[in-house]
Amino acid sequence: MDLQAARDEYSLALRSAQKEYKECIAAGKSPNPAVLDEILEDSASNAIVDIGLVEIPAERIVGTKSAGRITSFTPTFQPLLKPGSEFALKWTTLCAAHLGETGIRDPISCYEYLGNFYVEEGNKRVSVLRHFGAARIPGNVKRVVPPMSDDPRIKAYYEFMDFFRISRLYLIQFRRPGDYARLLAFMGKKPDEVWSEEERRTFSAYFHYFQDAFQSLKAGLEDTLPEEALLLWLEVHPFRELGELSAADLRKTLAALWPDVVAGGKQSEVKVDTEPVEEAKGNILTRIISPSPDHLNVAFVHQLNPASSSWVLGHEDGRKYIEEVFGDKITVRSYFDANNNAQAEAALEQAVADGAQVVFSTAPKLIRATLKMAIKYPKVHFLNCSVDQPYSSVRTYYGRIFEAKFITGAIAGAMAQDDRIGYIGSNPIFGVPASINAFALGAQLTNPRAQIELRWSCCEGTPQADFFRDGIRVVSNRDVPTQDKMYLEFCNYGTYLMDDRGGLIPLASPVWVWGKFYEFMIRALLSGSWKEDKQNPKAVNYWLGMDSGVIDIKLSDRLPSGVRTLAEILRQDMCNRELDPFFRPVMAQDGSIKNDGSRHFTPEELLKMDWLCSNVVGEIPTFDEILPQSQSLVRKLGIYRDQIPVIP
Numbered sequence: 263m264d265l266q267a268a269r270d271e272y273s274l275a276l277r278s279a280q281k282e283y284k285e286c287i288a289a290g291k292s293p294n295p296a297v298l299d300e301i302l303e304d305s306a307s308n309a310i311v312d313i314g315l316v317e318i319p320a321e322r323i324v325g326t327k328s329a330g331r332i333t334s335f336t337p338t339f340q341p342l343l344k345p346g347s348e349f350a351l352k353w354t355t356l357c358a359a360h361l362g363e364t365g366i367r368d369p370i371s372c373y374e375y376l377g378n379f380y381v382e383e384g385n386k387r388v389s390v391l392r393h394f395g396a397a398r399i400p401g402n403v404k405r406v407v408p409p410m411s412d413d414p415r416i417k418a419y420y421e422f423m424d425f426f427r428i429s430r431l432y433l434i435q436f437r438r439p440g441d442y443a444r445l446l447a448f449m450g451k452k453p454d455e456v457w458s459e460e461e462r463r464t465f466s467a468y469f470h471y472f473q474d475a476f477q478s479l480k481a482g483l484e485d486t487l488p489e490e491a492l493l494l495w496l497e498v499h500p501f502r503e504l505g506e507l508s509a510a511d512l513r514k515t516l517a518a519l520w521p522d523v524v525a526g527g528k529q530s531e532v533k534v535d536t537e538p539v540e541e542a543k544g545n546i547l548t549r550i551i552s553p554s555p556d557h558l559n560v561a562f563v564h565q566l567n568p569a570s571s572s573w574v575l576g577h578e579d580g581r582k583y584i585e586e587v588f589g590d591k592i593t594v595r596s597y598f599d600a601n602n603n604a605q606a607e608a609a610l611e612q613a614v615a616d617g618a619q620v621v622f623s624t625a626p627k628l629i630r631a632t633l634k635m636a637i638k639y640p641k642v643h644f645l646n647c648s649v650d651q652p653y654s655s656v657r658t659y660y661g662r663i664f665e666a667k668f669i670t671g672a673i674a675g676a677m678a679q680d681d682r683i684g685y686i687g688s689n690p691i692f693g694v695p696a697s698i699n700a701f702a703l704g705a706q707l708t709n710p711r712a713q714i715e716l717r718w719s720c721c722e723g724t725p726q727a728d729f730f731r732d733g734i735r736v737v738s739n740r741d742v743p744t745q746d747k748m749y750l751e752f753c754n755y756g757t758y759l760m761d762d763r764g765g766l767i768p769l770a771s772p773v774w775v776w777g778k779f780y781e782f783m784i785r786a787l788l789s790g791s792w793k794e795d796k797q798n799p800k801a802v803n804y805w806l807g808m809d810s811g812v813i814d815i816k817l818s819d820r821l822p823s824g825v826r827t828l829a830e831i832l833r834q835d836m837c838n839r840e841l842d843p844f845f846r847p848v849m850a851q852d853g854s855i856k857n858d859g860s861r862h863f864t865p866e867e868l869l870k871m872d873w874l875c876s877n878v879v880g881e882i883p884t885f886d887e888i889l890p891q892s893q894s895l896v897r898k899l900g901i902y903r904d905q906i907p908v909i910p
Contacts, residue, residue, distance in 0.1 A: 265358055267358075268361070271393065272341065272357065275341050276341055276342070278340050279342050280342070282338060293337070295332050295339065296325030296378075297325055298375060308408055309406075310404055310405070310407070313404065315400060315401070317398040318403070319433055320388075320396050322378050322435075323392075323399065326381050327381065335385065335389060340389065340393065352386055353386050356387060369399075369402055370383060370388060372401050372402075374403050377432065397470070407423075414437065417905075418442075421436075425442040431457075431465065440903065441493060443906075444496075448493070448501055450501070471512065472492050472495070475512045475513045475516050495519060518640075521799035522654050522799070525652055526801075532650070532652055532800070534805050534866060536807065538806055554788055558591065558788060559616070559618050560592050560594045560621075561596070561597065561620070562621075563600055563606065563628060564578075564596065564598050564600065565599075565628060566625075574624065576743035576776055578596065580776030583776075584777060587781055593617075597613055603630060603631055606623070606628045606632075619642060620643040620644075620784075621635075621643070625648075626898045629651060629656065633655060636655035643792065644656045645658065647660065648898065649692045649869060650803060651801060652801045657802045657804065659779055662806065662813060663741055664843065665808045666741075666771075666814065666815045668700040668841075670738060671700065671738070672832060673828075674701070674704070674712075675708035675712045677769060678712065678735070681713055682734050683705055683734065684714075684725070684729035684737035685880075686725045687719065689888070690896060690901055693868070695871040696871045698716065701738055705877070708828070714878045715879045716879065719740070721889060726739070730760055735760045736757065739755055739756060741773065741774070745775060750771050757770055767820055768818040769817075770829060773814050775812055775814050782806075809837055815829070842862055844868070846859050851874050872901045885906050
């Protein structure tokens, strides 16, 4: 290629640079590349690791090591200096070499920090290669490793370093811990399995194919990365389909997921509703413009069945309740034993085929199948009984059980003859530490010296027998799943007193009243108050408490009258929203002050609480300590789920 043709290319690159420069200025952004030395100015503790020669994704070259020549380039390394300059002459010479027989052979030298690259030597090579659309640029790379911290981005980067060790790929840069493990699981690969060259090339081709589909739909969606959208897509589609679908079909499948992609990119905006949906009270004109249905077909899909699961029995009690409340305004069907993904999909498909307009899947394990069906049938309303799910297509629901736990804690504190109270935790999932802590604070209300000794039913051991042997006589166990008083009186659930021979005396228990939640949802749908914002889709998680009636407390007839009176006062205050268990000074086990008594915790702080109060003796178990039958639930809803290795 002659120099005149190279000069023409420089003129094209310069015009593109001038346009980019003006756009950056208008948007209030820097018109030049970033400078790593400025980014790391206050970070002297970073370590430097020599990575060697790497194929660098061109779009990840975002800056320079030092500020020496940044005014020569735009952020995408387009040239800014005039055609007659020495810089322009060197650029055109490189351009001619690139398009001639010799080509640009020498790798650049650069530093990598948090997945982005900053050029130390070879800026003009980057400029020429990016001008011609090079996807990858070879470079000798030194990695700047930041100190480990609690910042999710830093945690995710440390996971990336493990991912890079086995894949040698820089294509993927997740911002949330746990995402690399999820990707490997979707691909069917083990966490430490080294990739072959063929696997690297296949994944790179698949990802670029997906990235093209993502960019064609992106339309101003700046908060979401294509790799994050890919993870959501893989929730619904197998990895192999990336090599089977046409470009048009891939865009179609991604477009169907787009509201969830948008919602997933705004995880900080996941809406936690702590109040039920109100029934619409529109006038006649409103009802004409937005008519609501006169009849609703409702389906319940359960992981197990009422004979084997008290959890399912509680939801079936809720189903019977709404049938009594709404009569012929609804038709309800239940589907049981959807105990794996294939069975769940089949049950959900059958529910839709039977005419369901709203489907409640009543276990966290069913969320993936529920999401897939919600994408497939967007006119059907899908809800899943779980919390903290970032999908706009599926709403989730759960109960603030900690409110009733505070009351049973107060009862336990009053009934304990010494200062020791036993607590059998279920699983370390969202909301459970809040329940433990609320119970501990309730016990302090009636016994300032109360110590809560914590054991877990999801771990090896016999907690109740251990408590009896250790002389602990008041114990809190799992919560009553239905309103049937039998569960409380038989002491299979709730808080109870053990006599010296091991006999059990019931005291009280929180209870789930699922019928109230289902009533709220059915009324919202029948009245037309169920709203969806198609322009700004958000994930909605309902988390209802005693003020809604979804959570209540059962008191045993054997409870002393004075303690019963106290419990009823606390219950009434909780139902009237006049009592917040955590609106008081709260200290954690490590001595840190979690609340100085001047504020209310947010719903997100309560849901994701991962610490224990100072009067709790015990700790939250690690994933390896949890029994296999409980690990599936903890993977989905565990308070540390992002740190759990995913098994393919």
